[in-house]
Amino acid sequence: xxxxxxxxxxxxxxxxxxxxxxxxxxxxxxxxxxxxxxxxxxxxxxxxxxxxxxxxxxxxxxxxxxxxxxxxxxxxxxxxxxxxxxxxxxxxxxxxxxxxxxxxxxxxxxxxxxxxxxxxxxxxxxxxxxxxxxxxxxxxxxxxxxxxxxxxxxxxxxxxxxxxxxxxxxxxxxxxxxxxxxxxxxxxxxxxxxxxxxxxxxxxxxxxxxxxxxxxxxxxxxxxxxxxxxxxxxxxxxxxxxxxxxxxxxxxxxxxxxxxxxxxxxxxxxxxxxxxxxxxxxxxxxxxxxxxxxxxxxxxxxxxxxxxxxxxxxxxxxxxxxxxxxxxxxxxxxxxxxxxxxxxx
Numbered sequence: 001x002x003x004x005x006x007x008x009x010x011x012x013x014x015x016x017x018x019x020x021x022x023x024x025x026x027x028x029x030x031x032x033x034x035x036x037x038x039x040x041x042x043x044x045x046x047x048x049x050x051x052x053x054x055x056x057x058x059x060x061x062x063x064x065x066x067x068x069x070x071x072x073x074x075x076x077x078x079x080x081x082x083x084x085x086x087x088x089x090x091x092x093x094x095x096x097x098x099x100x101x102x103x104x105x106x107x108x109x110x111x112x113x114x115x116x117x118x119x120x121x122x123x124x125x126x127x128x129x130x131x132x133x134x135x136x137x138x139x140x141x142x143x144x145x146x147x148x149x150x151x152x153x154x155x156x157x158x159x160x161x162x163x164x165x166x167x168x169x170x171x172x173x174x175x176x177x178x179x180x181x182x183x184x185x186x187x188x189x190x191x192x193x194x195x196x197x198x199x200x201x202x203x204x205x206x207x208x209x210x211x212x213x214x215x216x217x218x219x220x221x222x223x224x225x226x227x228x229x230x231x232x233x234x235x236x237x238x239x240x241x242x243x244x245x246x247x248x249x250x251x252x253x254x255x256x257x258x259x260x261x262x263x264x265x266x267x268x269x270x271x272x273x274x275x276x277x278x279x280x281x282x283x284x285x286x287x288x289x290x291x292x293x294x295x296x297x298x299x300x301x302x303x304x305x306x307x308x309x310x311x312x313x314x315x316x317x318x319x320x321x322x323x324x325x326x327x328x329x330x331x332x333x334x335x336x337x338x339x340x341x342x343x344x345x
Contacts, residue, residue, distance in 0.1 A: 084124065102141060105157070142170065196320050236272070246318075251286050264300075
């Protein structure tokens with residue numbers, strides 16, 4: 001059976017992915033191989049058991065599982081393997097550019113020295129371009145559970161090694177009980193050195209954390225941000241100042257951030273004029289890919305081909321990539337949309 005017109009359009013649509021964690025992107029096969037190398041790591045070594053392991057009860061449970069898998073990545077070669085596999089998956093979904101979130105301090109805690117990590121990222125980025133035709137950028141993500149000290153160490157790594165493709169600094173992990181303002185000094189230092197501020201906020205809580213990300217961390221783009229939907233004034237601010245949200249619907253469902261996909265606030269965000277990009281977050285763990293997220297927006301929210309194309313454009317505009325790459329992607333999006341509209345007519 002041939003794909004539906006929308007599915008065919010999504011498959012051909014050039015895309016960027018702006019919210020993608022390195023470890024969470026690993027395929028089941030890759031994680032199984034790592035688990036076999038580390039049988040005492042607490043991660044299942046059989047496929048069906050690993051699928052059950054990835055059935056998350058809530059957000060804290062997801063974080064626990066993520067950290068366990070992270071501890072399996074212990075060498076620079078593991079990092080290159082992850083990036084090679086990720087780039088292949090991205091290329092298969094017509095993703096031209098992706099910004100990958102790397103929690104460098106956690107990698108160091110798992111046994112990868114910083115010089116080795118920086119070299120692995122450089123090698124993996126070159127491999128992604130040469131073998132798969134995908135450009136990668138790096139966002140070095142501070143883990144909120146490690147406190148402001150962990151964020152300072154993250155900035156030390158990002159500025160001290162600055163692997164080619166480094167574009168930003170992030171903040172992930174739990175939001176409850178975490179003051180965004182405590183991380184402002186680290187973010188200020190990163191921004192002064194030319195890095196972009198891209199924290200998570202409003203993933204599992206309401207608009208207050210999104211406000212804190214905007215005011216205390218000077219966020220230029222926000223990971224998730226769906227909690228903003230509850231505050232019309234915040235929506236107006238995000239729309240007026242063109243602060244994009246990296247929205248990952250399947251992730252939000254799998255972690256319990258939303259109870260049903262039909263209740264996801266993505267349509268509310270777009271109706272308010274907030275720039276929205278689509279992302280997968282941790283596709284290996286959530287059993288999704290970027291094409292599936294676009295298809296979901298059509299199937300669940302009724303988005304049309306022009307609306308899906310505009311989301312792809314918002315992603316390209318929000319990317320911290322080279323301007324010439326952005327323009328090429330935008331041109332390709334226009335061409336693919338025009339062909340789809342002509343075919344439909």
